[in-house]
Amino acid sequence: MRRSKYWILLAVTGGLFVGWFVSPNPVQALTTQATVQLTRKSESSVVNPIVKPPTTATSTGSKDSLTIDVVSDLQFQTQATTQASTLLPTVSAVMVQVSDRRAQPSGWQLTVRPSGLSQGSKVLQSQLQWPIDGDLRTTNGNVSRPPRQVSPGKLINRQANPLLVAKTGQGLESWALVMPTKTAPVSLRLPAQNLTAGRYRGTLVWQLVSAPID
Secondary structure (H helix, E strand, C coil): CEEEEEEEEECCCCCCCCCCCCCCCCCCCCCCCCCCCCCCCCCCCCCCCCCCCCCCEEECCCCCCEEEEEEECEEEEEECCCCCEEECECCCEEEEEEEECCCCCCCEEEEEEECCEEECCEEECCEEEECCCCEEEECCCCCCECCEECCCEECCCCCCEEEEEECCCECCEEEEEEEECCCCCCEEEECCCCCCCEEEEEEEEEEEEECCCC
């Protein structure tokens, strides 16, 4: 489980050996042998971002076989109005990266739980919008089938909202979900309300669940 912040200001690698022996005599029936030795990829190293992360994205430092590698903080535009409005992030993109290096991948699900925004005892009515048409990227040569984007669009505060789902055998190696602000913005909707100037903050709880998924 990983946490990031959001706020608004109002105002298989290893060694491979193959050996064989064939007799030049075409009359004899011969049996050839092949030996292959493989070593598992190390799971004790941190997975670096596979694409250049936005300025607000940070590495989690996780070293397990199933990890959230990178998550973004969110900061939205300054707003000064009591009218209903939709705000965009101040960065060019929002990003989260997941890596599955397990020997027996059984599927996984990535969720995010927004806390909602507040300033002390003052609560800002708000709702994050996460589109389903983000840019899903992986490493060169990865032949694994990709995970599936399942964002509900409107993220419910204080509830785990699914963003990515990988069935058994899907989503292997590293996958980065990039949400460009121009084409697939993670936006913040504010209904009409009485606003008090200040910096409103909240948390995003990111959770990666390992479980078979139908």
